[in-house]
Amino acid sequence: MTTLSQQVSNRPIPNPKKSLITRLNMGTGLIVGIAFALATYYSMQTTLDDATLNFQRNNQVLLATMFMWSIGFLVGIGAFIGPFRWLIGKDLTAEEQLYLAGDGQGIKRYFKYCTDHKVVGIQYLWGVIAMLAVGGSMAMMIRTQLAQPGAKFITPSIYNSLVGLHGITMIVAMIIVATGPFGNFIMPIMIGAADMAFPRLNALSWWVLFTAIPVLCSAWFLGGIPTGWTAYAPLSVQAGPGMNAFIATIIIFAVSTAVAGANITATVISMRAKGMTWNRVPIFVIGATISVALAVPAFPTFMVAMIQTAMDRTFLTGFFDSNVGGSGWLYAHLFWIMGHPEVYVILLPGVAILMEIVPVFVRKPLFSYTAAVVGFAGIAGLSVLVWAHHMYMSGWLPMLNGPFMVTTEMISIPTGLIFLVILGTLWNGKPWLKVPMLGVYAFLWNMLIGGITGLYLSDVPADNYLHGSMYVTAHFHYTLMGAALTGAVAGLSYWYPKMTGRMLNERAGYISFWFVQIGFQILYLGMFIAGAEGQPRRVSDYAQMYANSNRISTFGAYLIGTGFIVLLWAVIHSWRNGVIAPMNPWGAKTLEWTVPYPVPLVNFDTPPVVTSDPYGYGKAVK
Amino acid sequence: MSDHNDVHLEPTPGERFSKFLKRGDIRETLAWAAFYTAVFVVLGAYFYPKWMPTVMSTDMKAIERLMVVFTFISAPVCGFVMSIFTQTLRHRHKGDTPPPDGPMIRNNRLGVAVFSGVASLLTLTAVIYGLIELNSSAEAATKDAPNALVVEVTGNQWVWSFNYPSLGVESNMLNLPIDRPVIFRITSADVNHSFWPVQLGVKADANHLATTLAQTTPTKLGTIDVKCAELCGLYHAYMETSGEVMTVSDFNNWVTAQGGHSA
Amino acid sequence: MTNTKRAASAILSTLLGIAVVGAVGITLHTLSADALRGKLVATKSADTITVDGKNYPKASVTMGVYPDRATAVEHGSKPTKKDYVQYGPSNHVVLPAHTYVTMTLHVYDSGDKLNNPYFGKVVGTIGGTINIDGVDVSSVAPDAVQHTFTLHGLPTSSQDPLFVNVPLPHVEVNDKDEFIPTKDPGTNNKGHTVVFSFLTGGKGEYVFNCEYPCGDGTYANFGAAMGAYGYMSGKVTVA
Amino acid sequence: MSSDTKFHVHHDAPEVVGRRERLGVRILIVADGSFLFAMIFTYFYLRNLNVNDGWIPKGGHTFSAASGWMSILPLVVAAIVHKFGQRNIKQIGNFSIITLLAYLYGAYYQFHQMSNMPFIVKDTHAFEGSYASTWVLIAGANMFHYILAAFIALGLVIRARRASVDPTLEKWRMRTASSWFTWIAIAGVICAVTTSMI
Structure with missing residues (x-):
């Protein structure tokens, strides 16, 4: 039997320089995408039946335009070349695949349909930074409006849009904040793989997501959205044209998530290095994989809910219109069946990053690897059984409130295991308080507050008071921002040397950390008080009695904003001018620190063989 | 260990x-x-x-x-x-070099x-x-259900309205007599709202063509803030009204003044 | 790069970042100001009036409902109206505190059924009535309403409660075909003129909106003009 | 299927690549299964809730249960044909043509059904009730399955005629495709059972 490389050399090699693949990049994607969008818009405007309702017609035209933009962009950037070549039986040659991997193309490969997981990781990183910056600016606007009662800054329309778009931008950014950059760049190296299982799907997941960004931005120019990020029906059914942008974004994003989730899961299952048995897999890989594996079944239900909203708006179906047999509860169910697993999709990778960091900085093995895995799996497993705790007050079958309360509060048991693992690793250690390690302490405190306030909210009688109040907002910011985002930022400072070849500016890292964390405590302390006092969430104006707590919150928000700008400066500045990083600056034992910078195309010259778990730190105990 | x-x-x-x-x-x-x-x-x-x-x-x-x-x-x-x-x-640990190794505790069942x-x-x-x-x-x-006062609560974009069917009174204010159980029958004329009389510790969503029940007994005289706890569009923030827990005689006077008949 | 230079670059970048976010804020604020199209200040008169044994100064203000053709698109459940209806001339009304305010509304629109019949009742005006083309009424049939003027606010310790609901009777469709509304509500010669009075309390911020489902969307007709600030909604400052 | 790693830079054996691709497809089936779950959930939820008697309003129209089964029959036939064809890799081209035709016919039939929906109100173009809404959603998902499956079947037909295609890997491709074809047949049956309970 001939080897693959012989097979390759035996056939005539076409020159990839002349093929279509070499001519396509982001520019052609934009051109084709815009062309598709314009063609769709004008052809539909002229051909659509005049008898249909204007509302319905507008929605049809806008949705079709948005989807055609997305498809056009993907055609233009060459995403469908692979499937097409498969269809006609002319599979991509090794040279073409090498070209797609961006071999030797320098900075240009970041603007192409590049299949190299490291390029995709960096693309995700900048995508996430951009989204966080936009979402963060929106948060500043929201807090500015709420700095004083009287709605003196912006109108309720703009405010509601800000709340919704801040929410969805941040949720999307947070879902990919760890699994995007680190799951793509670091994780394959961590498990000793040469690339992801499906490199072209990898590129697809990023570029599909990319096409959602302009769609989401277009909501601003279509009158915004009045619904918040939860987009509850029937409010979303009556909402203006901006809602279409929201719907299209979610559907596009759900496709991206499914593709990325399948890819990461398959990579970890099938591409681990020789000797990397399941109990030797680094904990970050476990956390990230459970997270994306949870996202794979979770997101389609949201997609269905959004398709139904779109159908109600475009074809006048009646999924959510109670006049013709629909129900808003249906939306709430479908949304939260996705929605609650989704918060753990966000949380788990962030926590897993911190678990990866603790052993390195206290020079002790990870405490009870099994407990960590059981904790992750328990959270993921329970998370699909708790969705209706968002619906205690909806009037939907109140007799089920009790059971859902029990499942929800049970989540605190696996969450406790997660705490135990981190605490056990810290126990009797001497932590080295570098910037990544600070995140661990911030996590412990923030997740403690977030978790305990979650306990109140999961309790039906207490939720009677707290549901829909600022208290809820403060609670989930503590978990999503205080825990998950803190984990992701710690991960950035931890893996920054491997991703950029330079050290992140340490002083800026410290300054940013303290600004963000202190501001964070101030902001949400104010919000907890406002919630306990009875201020509903998502309000553009409030009564005088909440003025003090809101003022405190706004002050905290500005501190956070400043802190993140400092971090952004540090990331950009250190990328260009930072101290050149050694190969393994933290002395860690996972595989990604055994490869040089820049990481070679296939990561390892010789495939690594793993003989133990990566946590062999410390002196044996007598 | x-x-x-x-x-x-x-x-x-x-x-x-x-x-x-x-x-x-x-x-x-x-x-x-x-x-x-x-x-x-x-x-x-x-x-x-x-x-x-x-x-x-x-x-x-x-x-x-x-x-x-x-x-x-x-x-x-x-x-x-x-x-x-x-x-x-x-x-x-202080300094720029990694700390010394800690004890190698991998587990403690x-x-x-x-x-x-x-x-x-x-x-x-x-x-x-x-x-x-x-x-x-x-x-x-x-x-408490048998002798409770029934109040029909309707959420509209962006105003609450209250109907006391047994008293023949409709109002934009939620006034209640003290120490008498009250049943709220909550519904919506349009999108979802959430009825929240803050000081009463009651919250229930208002859904179109569905009635949600909530019940409590006011025990203290004073003002109630009624809010909407579910984002319902443009003036969600202003979907608030107030009410009062009154003595029985005050309540009856109010009912009469509104053109109703006291129970 | 020296430490000083690095610190300077960090501080400058931070300030730049803050400036960018600030610029976004200022832009949004400016856009918000546009939506209000200036203020409509009530005209105070020298007269006073006694209500329930107390003396109040008088003030009057005139508004109307008219289609805004500048942003005209088809709307409504049937795409026959090529306009957005809106309150005008401005939707930021400024009223004096502790005053007997008489409001005149010129209205032209057709109409149909309210989502909640409660808003067919007159609430919060002096005597519980409104004057429609010279006739005092205390309610309008819930299926013959074109819009409502519903004034409300946040209950808060620092401002007095103020709630006014005025249903505006619809105009027969036949009349409406001939009727050409203009931006100046005073020149309306068809449609209805609705006059009512109410008392303002102390200083405070309130809002008003329409409770007749006159917007877009297939659901409850509260989309488009109804859901966007500055058409069938606005704010009232009692100063 | 969607990712061709035959001459991938890391030169994995066809067996490994084939297994991996099948794994990937099976994970995507989980996502599609969740999509199906959401639709079935919608169907039964709205059916049991019957808000405002709007599941099938008075005088409303429905499709017969039989027509639901007719529309998914080609999915089942194609899946079975493909299973058989897989055993004889040399004849796969011919088997795949049958599969392709079945999918194309199914797509045509589904399209025909959807363009003759009885439950659209004449004046407003609105759907009569929530049965109608859910039916069209399920039919749309079915249509999507047909189109995607037809694409894959077309690829298999063309590729079987090309000598250049590596038979070892192609055998795995057949098995991978089989996973998908079997799944959409199962999904189709679930949909047909669901829509039988009007």
Whole structure:
């Protein structure tokens, strides 16, 4: 039997320089995408039946335009070349695949349909930074409006849009904040793989997501959205044209998530290095994989809910219109069946990053690897059984409130295991308080507050008071921002040397950390008080009695904003001018620190063989 | 922890436990844990009664008690976490080189078991306590139903309206007589709203073509703030009104003034 | 790069970042100001009036409902109206505190059924009535309403409650075909003129909106003009 | 299927690549299964809730249960044909043509059904009730399955005629495709059972 490389050399090699693949990049994607969008818009405007309702017609035209933009962009950037070549039986040659991997193309490969997981990781990183910056600016606007009662800054329309778009931008950014950059760049190296299982799907997941960004931005120019990020029906059914942008974004994003989730899961299952048995897999890989594996079944239900909203708006179906047999509860169910697993999709990778960091900085093995895995799996497993705790007050079958309360509060048991693992690793250690390690302490405190306030909210009688109040907002910011985002930022400072070849500016890292964390405590302390006092969430104006707590919150928000700008400066500045990083600056034992910078195309010259778990730190105990 | 090769000198569990308690690190942890637990207990007892609004109904009373009790239940966990948090920070490693290796503790089955057991017990306590409160409020509702005042609440984009069918009164204000059970029949004329008379500790969504029930008994005279707790569009923030818990005679006067007949 | 230079670059970048976010804020604020199209200040008169044994100064203000053709698109459940209806001339009304305010509304629109019949009742005006083309009424049939003027606010310790609901009777469709509304509500010669009075309390911020489902969307007709600030909604400052 | 790693830079054996691709497809089936779950949930939820008697309003129209089964029959036939064809890799081209035709016919039939929906109100073009709404959603998902499957079947037909295609890997491709074809047949049956309970 001939080897693959012989097979390759035996056939005539076409020159990839002349093929279509070499001519396509982001520019052609934009051109084709815009062309598709314009063609769709004008052809539909002229051909659509005049008898249909204007509302319905507008929605049809806008949705079709948005989807055609997305498809056009993907055609233009060459995403469908692979499937097409498969269809006609002319599979991509090794040279073409090498070209797609961006071999030797320098900075240009970041603007192409590049299949190299490291390029995709960096693309995700900048995508996430951009989204966080936009979402963060929106948060500043929201807090500015709420700095004083009287709605003196912006109108309720703009405010509601800000709340919704801040929410969805941040949720999307947070879902990919760890699994995007680190799951793509670091994780394959961590498990000793040469690339992801499906490199072209990898590129697809990023570029599909990319096409959602302009769609989401277009909501601003279509009158915004009045619904918040939860987009509850029937409010979303009556909402203006901006809602279409929201719907299209979610559907596009759900496709991206499914593709990325399948890819990461398959990579970890099938591409681990020789000797990397399941109990030797680094904990970050476990956390990230459970997270994306949870996202794979979770997101389609949201997609269905959004398709139904779109159908109600475009074809006048009646999924959510109670006049013709629909129900808003249906939306709430479908949304939260996705929605609650989704918060753990966000949380788990962030926590897993911190678990990866603790052993390195206290020079002790990870405490009870099994407990960590059981904790992750328990959270993921329970998370699909708790969705209706968002619906205690909806009037939907109140007799089920009790059971859902029990499942929800049970989540605190696996969450406790997660705490135990981190605490056990810290126990009797001497932590080295570098910037990544600070995140661990911030996590412990923030997740403690977030978790305990979650306990109140999961309790039906207490939720009677707290549901829909600022208290809820403060609670989930503590978990999503205080825990998950803190984990992701710690991960950035931890893996920054491997991703950029330079050290992140340490002083800026410290300054940013303290600004963000202190501001964070101030902001949400104010919000907890406002919630306990009875201020509903998502309000553009409030009564005088909440003025003090809101003022405190706004002050905290500005501190956070400043802190993140400092971090952004540090990331950009250190990328260009930072101290050149050694190969393994933290002395860690996972595989990604055994490869040089820049990481070679296939990561390892010789495939690594793993003989133990990566946590062999410390002196044996007598 | 579990490996003990010295067969001759194997201590009894009691001895091992007292020896364990005498270890410096354990003592430090316990001390900090006790300190932080106390802090959280005090905070819990202080925070919610201070910031939550006046208790004006049986349900609100239960809610406030529940918030405080839940803080007490979770205080030991907070104490434990914050104890190790503080302790390790006190022994932090300074300098630019990595710290020396710590003890190679990979697992401690007893520790994991004890921690999981205690955490589960605390959770169980919270669950049972919550279920009891839920049940007692449901029981009270059944008991009070026959002589309750029915108020039909309708949420509209962006105004609440109240109908007292037995009294023939419609109003934009929620006025209630004291010490008489009240049943809210909540519905919506358009999108979802959430009816929230803050001081009564009641919350229920208003859905179009569906009626949600909520029940409580006002126990204190004073003003009620009625808010909407579900984003319902443009003027969600202004979907608020006020009401009053009145003495029975004041209430009857108000009903008569509105053109209704007192019950 | 020296430490000083690095610190300077960090501080400058931070300030730049803050400036960018600030610029976004200022832009949004400016856009918000546009939506209000200036203020409509009530005209105070020298007269006073006694209500329930107390003396109040008088003030009057005239508004109307008219289609805004500048942003005209088809809307409504049937795409026959090529306009957005809106309150005007401005939707920021400024009223004096502790005053007997007489409001005149010129209205032209057709109409149908309210989502909630409650808003067919007159609430919060002096005597509980409104004057429609010279006739005092205390309610309008819930299926013959074109819009409502519903004034409300946040209950808060620092401002007095103020709630006014005025249903505006619809105009027969036949009349409406001939009727050409203009931006100046005073020149309306068809449609209805609705006059009512109410008392303002102390200083405070309130809002008003329409409770007749006159917007877009297939659901409850509260989309488009109804859901966007500055058409069938606005704010009232009692100063 | 969607990712061709035959001459991938890391030169994995066809067996490994084939297994991996099948794994990937099976994970995507989980996502599609969740999509199906959401639709079935919608169907039964709205059916049991019957808000405002709007599941099938008075005088409303429905499709017969039989027509639902007719529309998914080609999915089942194609899946079975493909299973058989897989055993004889040399004849796969011919088998795949049958599969392709079945999918194309199914797509045509589904399209025909959807363009003759009885439950659209004449004046407003609105759907009569929530049965109608859910039916069209399920039919749309079915249509999507047909189109995607037809694409894959077309690829298999063309590729079987090309000598250049590596038979070892192609055998795995057949198995991978089989996973998908079997799944959409199962999904189709679930949909047909669901829509039988009007």
